[in-house]
Amino acid sequence: MLFCTCPQCLLRSAGAAIAIDAADVALFTNDLNCLAPVIKLGRNAKRKILLNISLSVVTKVRFALFGLHT
Secondary structure, eight states: OBOOOSGGGSOOOGGGHHHHHHOSBOOOSSOGGGHHHHHHHHHHHHHHHHHHHHHHHHHHHHHHHHOOOO
């Protein structure tokens, strides 16, 4: 679950806990500029995940083709 860290988007009521549990992103203001840091965070996370997957595949292929030479 992602939360925007700008002051306008902070949790302001305990009654919103159900909405937060059901949502991926919860905004507590009408200012959509709070979405920009959340989108950037999501894109960076996706980029790191894809990098980790590609590096692991390359490593496995290398060991499968050439074996472990010590």
